[in-house]
Amino acid sequence: MRLSRYFMPVLKETPSEAQIASHRLMLRAGLIRQASAGIYSWLPMGYKVLRRLEQIVHEEQQKANHHPMLMPTIQSADLWRESGRYDDYGQEMLRITDRHDRDMLYGPTNEELITDIFRREVGSYKQLPLTLYHIQWKFRDEIRPRFGVMRGREFLMKDGYNFDLTKEDALHAYNRHMVTYLKTYERMGLQAIPMRADGGPIGGDYTHEFLVLADTGESEVFYDSAVTDLTLGDRVVDYDSVAECQAIMEEFTTPYARTDETHDEAIFAEVPEERRRSARGIEVGQIFYFGTKYSDALNATVQTPDGTNVPVHMGSHGIGVSRLVGALIEANHDENGIIWPEGVAPFPVAIVNLKQGGADTDRVCDELYGALTAAGLDPLYDDREERAGAKFATMDLIGCPWRITVGPRGLKEGKVELTSRRTGESEEMSPEAAIARLKELLANR
RNA sequence: CGGGCUAUAGCGCAGCCUGGUAGCGCGUUCGUCUGGGGGACGAAAGGUCGUAGGUUCGAAUCCUGCUAGCCCGACCA
Numbered sequence: 001m002r003l004s005r006y007f008m009p010v011l012k013e014t015p016s017e018a019q020i021a022s023h024r025l026m027l028r029a030g031l032i033r034q035a036s037a038g039i040y041s042w043l044p045m046g047y048k049v050l051r052r053l054e055q056i057v058h059e060e061q062q063k064a065n066h067h068p069m070l071m072p073t074i075q076s077a078d079l080w081r082e083s084g085r086y087d088d089y090g091q092e093m094l095r096i097t098d099r100h101d102r103d104m105l106y107g108p109t110n111e112e113l114i115t116d117i118f119r120r121e122v123g124s125y126k127q128l129p130l131t132l133y134h135i136q137w138k139f140r141d142e143i144r145p146r147f148g149v150m151r152g153r154e155f156l157m158k159d160g161y162n163f164d165l166t167k168e169d170a171l172h173a174y175n176r177h178m179v180t181y182l183k184t185y186e187r188m189g190l191q192a193i194p195m196r197a198d199g200g201p202i203g204g205d206y207t208h209e210f211l212v213l214a215d216t217g218e219s220e221v222f223y224d225s226a227v228t229d230l231t232l233g234d235r236v237v238d239y240d241s242v243a244e245c246q247a248i249m250e251e252f253t254t255p256y257a258r259t260d261e262t263h264d265e266a267i268f269a270e271v272p273e274e275r276r277r278s279a280r281g282i283e284v285g286q287i288f289y290f291g292t293k294y295s296d297a298l299n300a301t302v303q304t305p306d307g308t309n310v311p312v313h314m315g316s317h318g319i320g321v322s323r324l325v326g327a328l329i330e331a332n333h334d335e336n337g338i339i340w341p342e343g344v345a346p347f348p349v350a351i352v353n354l355k356q357g358g359a360d361t362d363r364v365c366d367e368l369y370g371a372l373t374a375a376g377l378d379p380l381y382d383d384r385e386e387r388a389g390a391k392f393a394t395m396d397l398i399g400c401p402w403r404i405t406v407g408p409r410g411l412k413e414g415k416v417e418l419t420s421r422r423t424g425e426s427e428e429m430s431p432e433a434a435i436a437r438l439k440e441l442l443a444n445r
Numbered sequence: 446c447g448g449g450c451u452a453u454a455g456c457g458c459a460g461c462c463u464g465g466u467a468g469c470g471c472g473u474u475c476g477u478c479u480g481g482g483g484g485a486c487g488a489a490a491g492g493u494c495g496u497a498g499g500u501u502c503g504a505a506u507c508c509u510g511c512u513a514g515c516c517c518g519a520c521c522a
Contacts, residue, residue, distance in 0.1 A: 012471060012483070013457045017515055037514070091446095092521075108522095143446070143520060151521075209522090218521080283522055320522055354481055389482035396482090407481055417481095 001347065002369075003382045007044050010394055020216045022329035023148030025338050029398045031325070038145025038153030045398065046325065048346040050156065053188065053321050054135050056343070057158045060184040064176055064239040066131040066160055071113050073137055077103035079112040083297045092140045106139040111294050111316060114161045118312070119300035125165045128302060128312070131173060133160030135321060147216070150282065150326040158319040163312045165302065167291065170313035174206055174289045175245035177317045181210055181285055182232050182252060184319065189341020190331060192284050193227055194252055198261040206289040206315075209259060211281030214330040221281040222263050224255035224271045282327045289315040338399030339422050347380035348442050350400040354388045354407035364416065364431055365406050371435045377442055396421070402441065404434055 009030040017034070018024040026032045031046030042050055058068060074096070080086035086093075086105075094106040107113070114132060122130065135158045145153050162173035178194060185192035190212055197209035211221055213228075230252055238244055256271050258264070259281070268276065295301065295311035303309050332339045342348055351368050355361040365381060372379040380400060382391050388407070395403055405417040405426075415428040418437060429437070 009455085011456060015456065016451090016458095019516080034514090138522090140521075142522095144516095144518090146515085155522075157522080286522070318522075323522065352481095358480095387480060387482085387484060389484075392482045394483080405481075409481065 001378075001380050003380060004384055006380075008398070009043065010397060018148065020147050020150070020330070021333050022150060022216075022326040025329050025333055025397070026148055026326065029338055032149065038142055038151070040149060040152060040154070045346045049325055049328075049340075049344060050322060052344050052346070053324055054156075054158075056187050057135060057184055057319055057321065060180045060187070061133055061158075061160065063183075064131075064180045066133050066180070068134060069132055070134045071107075071110050071117075071136060073107055073139070075105055075107045075110075075113055077105055079116055079298070080105065083112050083115075083294060085112070092142070094139050094141045107136075108138055108140045109316075109318075110134070110136075110159055111161065111314075112298065115294045115298045115300050115314070118161075118163055119295075119298060122163070123301075123303060125302045125304050129162065129164045129169055129173060131160055131162040131177075133158060133317075148326055149322045150216075150330075151218070152322065155320060156322040158321055160317045162315045162317075163295075163300075164314075165304070165310070165312065167313050170289055170291070170315055171206070172242045172245060174287060174315050175242075175249040176239050177287045177315070178208065178249050178252070179232075179237055179239070179245050181287065181317070181319065182248070183237075185210065185212075185284070186232055187343050188324065188328065189343050190284070190324075190328060191228060193221075193223060193257050193281070195221060195223070195257040195259050195281075196253070196262050197259055197286065208253065208287055209283050210285035211259070212284055212327045212331055213279050214282050214327065215280055216330055217280035217282040219281050219283060220260040220263075220278065221258070222260070222268055222276075222278050223257040225275040225277050227252070227255040227257050230255075282323075282330060283320070284324050284327050285317070285319040287315065287317040289313075333399070336393070337397035340399045340401055342401045342442060342445055345399070345401050347378055347398075347400050348445060349377055349379045349402040349404065349438055350395050350398075351379055351381045352388075352391050352395060352403060352405045353381070353383055354391070354405060356383060356385050358408060360411050361406050361408060364411060368404060368406070368416070368431055368435065372438065375435070375439055377438060377445075402438060404438075406431075 011028045014024050015027050018027050030043050032040040032042055035041050077086055093108055096104040096106060098104050137154055138157050139154050142151065142153050145151055162170060164170040164173055192210035192212050194208040195211055197207050211219060256268055291313055292311040295314055301309040301311050328344060329338050332341060349372060351365055353361050353365045369379055369381045382395065399421055401421050403419045403421060405419060410416055410428060414430055416431050416434055417426050417428050418434050419426040
């Protein structure tokens with residue numbers, strides 16, 4: 001993308017409403033603009049990050065044979081009355097009346113709707129196991145929205161629902177989801193620690209929250225530092241293997257890791273003192289097994305081999321996709337701006353032309369732009385008529401992981417400069433070498 | 446919802462107390478110079494002062510209602 005033709009309204013000053021780093025930087029870098037309290041428009045570069053996160057979520061879910069679909073944002077109140085949650089949910093649910101005076105609502109979640117689809121269409125154990133998910137906008141009418149997309153009222157969420165014949169099968173689904181989530185966060189360049197959590201309004205006996213450590217997190221967390229050494233890396237997981245998913249779940253949940261709601265000082269004290277940590281965390285996902293709570297309420301049953309009808313065992317699982325953009329920035333920024341992990345950067349590499357209109361610099365930039373585009377590396381070319389300082393400051397703010405600087409000084413030696421946004425380290429090399437290096441560095445993207 | 450605060454140009458703010466021509470910085474446009482970390486000079490565009498009403502010869506300024514937004518708390522992914 002040529003910056004001169006893009007829409008990226010950056011701000012030199014911080015709008016007064018932004019308190020925390022991610023909110024400030026999302027506004028300054030031109031990712032979002034507020035539409036009303038807790039509701040945001042996603043500008044092109046913010047939308048690009050959001051789509052990138054969605055894509056990663058989709059890929060990891062589908063590897064586990066979970067099926068994407070799309071349910072509506074507006075739901076009828078009837079189903080919620082049937083489950084009993086129309087009254088339970090309280091003021092957080094945005095209630096709407098249509099022209100025929102029917103009670104509608106903007107969905108805060110989709111257990112009722114998905115269970116209704118299931119009970120209409122599935123009647124036999126032979127159709128199980130089944131996991132369906134979607135990525136859709138939700139609305140929760142927070143009393144006080146704040147921190148930008150971290151705690152908005154409208155938010156994009158991946159929510160999935162598993163349907164299984166037995167509790168054992170449903171617990172495998174639980175473990176399977178834990179693995180897909182760990183994979184998903186790792187690909188985004190985030191460490192999200194699964195922590196034993198509280199069921200909350202959705203309910204459930206088995207539940208883990210995934211937390212990203214960050215000073216501005218809303219939750220206080222306690223953990224054994226051993227848990228932060230764990231990674232899945234390149235492990236290829238067989239999601240049909242009950243034993244393998246179980247083993248990974250145990251590996252990641254054996255070290256002590258809990259939010260303050262479930263924290264137990266006595267058990268925590270058994271962790272060696274030098275490994276005990278308390279910190280703050282941002283919740284970016286949660287998984288639940290809740291048994292037959294909704295299938296009982298909504299009469300979602302399947303026929304077993306012996307001819308009886310039994311309610312299905314269910315679980316639900318969520319990833320806060322829009323919130324993740326904020327969490328990523330909280331975990332990856334410095335005083336100059338965002339530092340995107342390579343897996344999620346809106347543009348993985350930026351080309352900075354220090355002398356716009358110079359014959360040599362223009363030519364080399366065009367060549368780099370063409371070659372990187374052809375290689376699928378989606379470069380952002382800063383071809384504006386700006387001075388070097390302004391270009392560097394803008395590039396630091398928007399946080400592309402790699403920057404190629406093309407200036408007359410370096411070109412005298414036939415060199416351009418490749419700089420890491422994260423470390424600030426630079427290396428001079430020929431344009432051809434820079435292209436080759438970037439292909440290598442970004443091979444996994 | 447309780448407590449506190451704010452609303453003046455795209456962004457950050459002053460002006461209000463003590464009523465009388467609507468300002469500053471950044472950004473934007475044009476020109477000249479400049480050219481490796483938000484450069485300099487010159488010119489210009491851009492504002493129903495949140496909104497409705499009241500007081501007054503006259504209201505951004507004083508008074509009242511309303512709306513929106515922000516902060517703290519409770520709540521929450």
